[in-house]
Amino acid sequence: MKEDTPILYPNERVGARVGAYAQEHTTGIPRHIVEYHGYVCDTMPETANYMVSTSQAQAMSFLAKTLGAKRILEVGVYVGLSSLVWSHAVGPEGRVTGLEFDPSFANLAEEAFKKYGVKNVEVIVGDALKTLPALSPTAPYDMIFIDAQKSGYPEYLKSILESSLPGSQNRLLRPGGLIIGDNTLRCSFVADDSEDNPWRQFDFGPRRSEYWKSDDIKTLRRYNEMVTEADRLENWLCPLWDGINISRLLD
Template sequence: MKAGTTIMYANEKLGERVTKYAEAQSLQLPKPIKDYHARIIEERSDSNYMISTFQSQALIFFARAIGAKRVLEIGVYVGYSAMIWSHAIGPQGKVTGLEYSEEYAKLAQEAWKKQGYENIDVHVGPAAETLPKLADVSEPYDIIFIDADKTGYTGYLSQILEMSAPGAKNRLLRPGGIIAADNTLRHGLVADSSSDNPWQSADFDKEGSVPAANVAAIREYNDLAAANDRLETFLVPLWDGLHLSRLLD
């Protein structure tokens, strides 16, 4: 019987080569999107807020596989992942972004305009306050992507479920829709914060490490989603952890 453990390659060099091979064998991103990703990495010290190009390929494949046409993104940063969703669903689809930072939202809008994306909009402000304003959406979303403040994840999940009640006339997420949450393993600390994890430290909150509050919040999100009888979940141990929940009703 094959083991279910996610095998890490024998060394970092091999892992990098395997990843590059897998990327090359997967659907390709448009050059302008790849160039934008590369420029943000080069120019911004906070570029780790972006998803990777490899994860982008997976999200495009996934969105197209389920025929998604409407995506809600909680946490826009400078607009890269919204471009990915827009590319995945096509110009007839709709991407709605929620972003706390006015600065990030402005940079995202400038990037979308420059690259000709006309089916993305962004609401600026705390997502917990913006979400209720989407209650009267004309059509529910097919995918909701959470990639924002980690301590807010459980609250966003509760709001999404409350606003997607079974049989409701207007609902945020359609029956069978997907909630995808990023960074749900946090360097593996969510699963294992012991000394066996090289990312573990006596004080997670020191500079350059993952805040302990984030680890606890993500662990709570994973537990709540798994225990909710309205959700069918699958936690993917790739990238920094991608949590997928399917709304059953």
Template sequence: MKENYTQLYPNEQVALAVGDYAFSHSSKLPKHITEHHAWGVESQERANYMISPLQAQFQIWFAKAMGAKRVLEIGTFIGFSTLGWVEAVGPKGHVTALEYSAEYAAIAEETFAKNGIKNAEVIVGDARESIKNLVETLKEPYDLIFIDADKTSYPTYLSLILSLSPPSSTSVRLLKKDGIILADNILRRGLIADSSEANPWSDAAKQKAERNWKGDPDKEALDAFNKALVGSERCDVFLMPLFDGLGMGRLLD
């Protein structure tokens, strides 16, 4: 349906102007969050692992709107998005961040300490195992789970979230009923929807070679995640085609 294709951005100049306008007309990020992002851009080789400041604005607004007080973040990097969740849940809330890299986790923890943040913890290790261990000690479920880690594990993370949040369980589940799953990068610069030469990010456009992404484990996993999320009878789903694609699922039972 043509109504699905609202053309806000006829060219790159307008797209940049719209992004700047949206950022300046949304609630401002606290100074310590914007400063950490700026530091990350300047100092980190993989600064693109961070979400954008505009996405941080959205996530803070969204978490506040739903009244989230407990957030689990799968993949924290240097803690920029984690700072946003801490801002959203408030001093009486709690944020648990899972990070594979001890180096990145140390930066995040140092940032929390520098800013007097006491309600965020970082668990270092393979998130697939950390999640299993975490649920054994939980006293109450999470309100929101944000996935922004290794893309090949996205289907596994979703499977773990659902299996560890059984509707009839008498023990504490990982995600509460009506809790939210957010997954970042699920469109991967549009390549999941269109990897032809028309997409300048595609290998086909860059190398005039492959016309699809079959065989790319990251993109195959993201496509599998998207199909599994929308195909789950337990989830109410919306795929938001903003940022790098944000998958949103509400756990119904």
């Protein structure tokens, strides 16, 4: 298809069927991850949208295995669903480090790891704006997944690049490593906040009125601009799910 405009499906019904078909014809993720995803959706509906979908989890696992990733850093753990995905992708000899601001979410994640016998994930509790620049890994990470508060995205990227300079000791991300920023289109508001966007009619709650004008949208735009402008990054802004900006670090 030669056109750039991603008119993917004519309506939601067809989109749902195509999505289901694609999931069925994509390498699966372990049963316990699917089970935990359903559990969180059922028991924590107010915050379950903080998780990735199971189809995105399939894509993340595939990407990590394609890269041969063995060390992954996750900025924003929530209750550990994506940590379980990374844990599976790196294998028992790999290592996943997660940064989570909310102690209650971190505790739920630790409970899930214990329930499913996961021993290769470490969660550091605290504000990632402080814990991220304080990291000094013995070996650099292969991938960094950013899925925390959106206002911090530009600062996270700045910190990652400053901590991954060529020739530096205890660098954060290896040459050729990936930085994955989740939610970088945010209901498509980042690209189009006009009245053409039907998400403007959605009730995001009293604290998020006129969300298309919010600081979240502004900082996500800034993050995407920083990625595009960075001399040391190549990237693909993928217009699937809520937008995923996949960047490769160059030395």
